[in-house]
Amino acid sequence: MELRTVWWEDDAVCLIDQRKLPHTMEVVRCTDLAAVAYAIRSMQVRGAPAIGCTAAYGMALVAQQSVALTPSALLTELVQAKATLDSQRPTAVNLAWATSRMLRRAEAVASEGVEAIKHALHAEAEAIFAEDLAMCHAIGEHGASLIPPRGHVLTHCNAGGLATAGYGTALAPIRTAFAQGRPVHVFVDETRPFLQGARLTAWELLQAGIPQTLITDNMAAFMMQRGQIDCVIVGADRIAANGDVANKIGTYGLAVLARYHNIPFYVAAPSSTIDLATASGADIPIEERDPAEVTHIAGVAIAPQGVRAAHPAFDVTPNELVTAIITERGIVRPPYLAALRQLESGR
Ligand code: MRU
Secondary structure (H helix, E strand, C coil): CCCCCEEEECCEEEEECCCCCCCCCCEEEECCHHHHHHHHHCCCCCCHHHHHHHHHHHHHHHHHHCCCCCHHHHHHHHHHHHHHHHCCCCCCHHHHHHHHHHHHHHHHHHHHCHHHHHHHHHHHHHHHHHHHHHHHHHHHHHHHCCCCCCCEEEECCCCCHHHCCCCCCCHHHHHHHHHCCCCCEEEEECCCCCCHHHHHHHHHHHHHCCCEEEECHHHHHHHHHCCCCCEEEECCCEEECCCCEEEECCHHHHHHHHHHCCCCEEEECCHHHEECCCCCHHHCCCCECCCHHHHEECCEECCCCCCCCCCECEEEECHHHCCEEEECCEEECCCHHHHHHHHHHCC
């Protein structure tokens, strides 16, 4: 059975509280825009495609609750809601991609009246969710062929079902290869400071029965040196037009290590993560999060009180370190500027 990260139920946006996993499975009901915005900012829901889906449902919720009497008044509310949602997390482009698509849909049916906008936005949010799930399965089909015969894959953060509508991006080729009966063993980076690897990826792989070994982030180099890793597959929060990839902090280091050890470094992402309007990684905004997420784990201080800490939540991997990008429409290889443009024009 596939895990559902976010869904619409009884006039609310519901989601699994990913901050509580793996120990507690708790559902959060967001009944207004503020709750949806908080869920995204606080990482109750996280992962680029999942926050895109959540924001889409959030826009539908705003429309549903609106008492606007005219389409133009409702559109104004939706523009404000989009600004609120987009500002919660700046790096993952899927968020603004989803809210832009919702707004375009509202504008397209505005001439039919307020009720038409409400219906259209609900359907559009469901469509965004369903398309994301389908894209993840397609990424799995394309990417499975890249997993080397022994199947030792290193992944970072959580780019699994929890980070998407389901099935995942980086985990999709792994799931598909495993389902095909091929040997797979996943080395799961713990992913400091938020521990998405230890808490979420390890949990998902356990549920799926896929063999894994959890490692701390600083073990990856040694594992590669010992020949234990055959390839790296990670997700992405934004892929710039030139193929530079923003993903969870620590990804860039893995890409450098992979190059040194001659190990393929793959990025798996749906086309909603590709942002041709952003020329290169230098133009991608990097989210700075609360340093308390570095000095504390699960609310417990692990550093002396008053110490200064930094918390850039993402880094940028230069395109020359990326062996290939696995999308729902196929595998993209360098030179990325032309290849990504061609991929987008084929939409
Ligand atoms: O801060 P997070 O947990 O939202 O970061 C998630 C990642 O970096 C993922 O690798 C990325 O969003 C891809 S998820 C399919």
